[in-house]
Amino acid sequence: MNNSILVVVLASGVAYGTPLLFAALGELLAERSGVLNLGVEGMMLVGAVMGFWAVQRIGGPGGIALVLAVGVAALAGAAIALIHAFLVITLRASQIVSGLALTIFAGGAGLSSYLGNDLNLADAPARHAFQPVDVFGLQDAPVLGPIVFHQTALVYVSWVCVVAVALYLRQTRPGLNVRAVGESPQAADAVGINVARYRYAHTLAGGAFAGVGGACFSLALTPQWVDGLTGGAGWIAIALVIFAFWRPDLCLVGAYFFGAFQALPFALQARGVTVAPELFQALPYVMTVVVLVLVSSGIAKRRLGAPGALGLPYVREER
């Protein structure tokens, strides 16, 4: 039963979906504060390379090294996000141009590749990597075992993050303030919320999440460093935020959905069915376009749509 194609695809869908989930949660935080960051792919790659560097260089037992490596990846992602934050919040540059420039600067042929070369990280297997853990000894339980109880620690951490982000946005005062900043910075400013500070904080948090998402690749999924390791996951994460209507709980569903589509061609191939993998790989993008079209019709937009001030710089004098 646990070898049926559905279980296999869902189990690896959860694994493949986890980096998407981390990155999408981060992008969601940034977008909820009104900052669109198209640099996710770049931040993920820098997180992946620095996390891998940390795990290769930090001595000590594997567990501690891995935890520290994830921390390093988060810091690296946040450092890259700081460039974007400074350009778009303080200097009010175009968020689109800055985000794209960030991906080009940090991405596949840029900083991450430079760091990988300079720190001699290529062609070496990771000294430690996250392994699936057997939770409560239930890994062989029918159906749910492989999907829910036999994943890496990062998967369980991501679940905690989803709950934390959802509670933060919905139940706390700062969370309410962020949503205000994203919907209407003028109104937020009028009640004394520091718009720039909130936007900085959430853009940086978004970068940290993206860095951890990148580390999911270099420390768990494919524990090594190669240029362009993330293979476009950053763009899927941006799509995912829209797909999930800017809600963390739906991000989780969407991430596993998209992750399963990535896993499906391999599972089919193993069973001798050959389908062009491009068909499945293209689905996340096509579905995002469809969702966008649905969301952009009038009523749906007001109900579920993007934060009102997404992508717009806030200039006090222009109120």
Added chain:
Amino acid sequence: MKVRIERRLTQPRWLTVAVPVGSLTAAFGLIAVVLLATGHNPAATYRDVFEAAFAANGALTQTLVNATPLLFTGLAAAAAFRMNLFNIGGEGQLYFGTIGSAAAGLLLAGQPGPIVIPAMIAGGMAAGAAWALVPAFLRAFFSTNEIITSLMLNYVAGLILTYLIFDSHSYWRDSESASAAVFPVGKALSDAASWPTIGSSVVVPLGFLIGIGVAIGIWVLYARTRFGFEVQVIGDSPRAARYAGMRTRRKILAVMALSGAIAGLGGASQIGDFRHTLDADPKGLRAYGYGYTGIVVAALARYNPFAVVLVAFLLGGLQNAGSTLQGPDFPSGLVGRCRG
């Protein structure tokens, strides 16, 4: 002392020059920090970069090779931005341009150059425009934000490219030669389909000259015609344009098609000038991200078509230096368009 940044009410003339120069300087400064932190001498590195990009033997030729696609994608982004449309899909439209022009080149295999080359240009432009019309249509009739849709379609276009060469027996795929049995490749185009070049010490590809022609064309279109005027009014104030009775939907379709056609022309130039076969290898054409860099080029040039030529040449040089020095492809990246 507290520094406050205030928005200028009017943009003085010197600022249009100062901002791109300032951004470039800031970018170089930031990269110098990275270089220092990793134990390199920034001054020596920059001297090597300049040497490799513009001064060394054959460097200018290679720089033009890198600059040509950036010229087209930069012009494509600049053309759309005049109407406040963000066409991030230059990358995908460029891929479609390569598919269209390769199809034209293969269909007309045996024909002489003066017939094949215009057909390749037309094929590339038509395919790029067609792909750009998808987000344009969604924007015009469903008011769907074109930024994300055009971005998503880049990946779809890339996957279509992979499919044509790697996972199907399409018209473009070479199924006969010996090397194709080892690794899937596209059919090679005939010699007549190779675009001519000009010059010997510095080789100027035909595509670069066509790009300069396109830049002049865009300038004339936007500065001297009624169409261009209406496009700018719609971009600056959609409401005023509606009261004046301008047809916004049609303009969206036309401008996006124009932008896509220019990016597609860049794809045709890739086939005709440089690659001579449909290149689907992820480490080939797709690794360069010309479409994305083109947006940065356009932004740095402040969407002025003539400045795009200059900036494309500069960034082409830096990309060339980056690959020559095996260093990072850094400089084309960090460019924030700062509004003073």
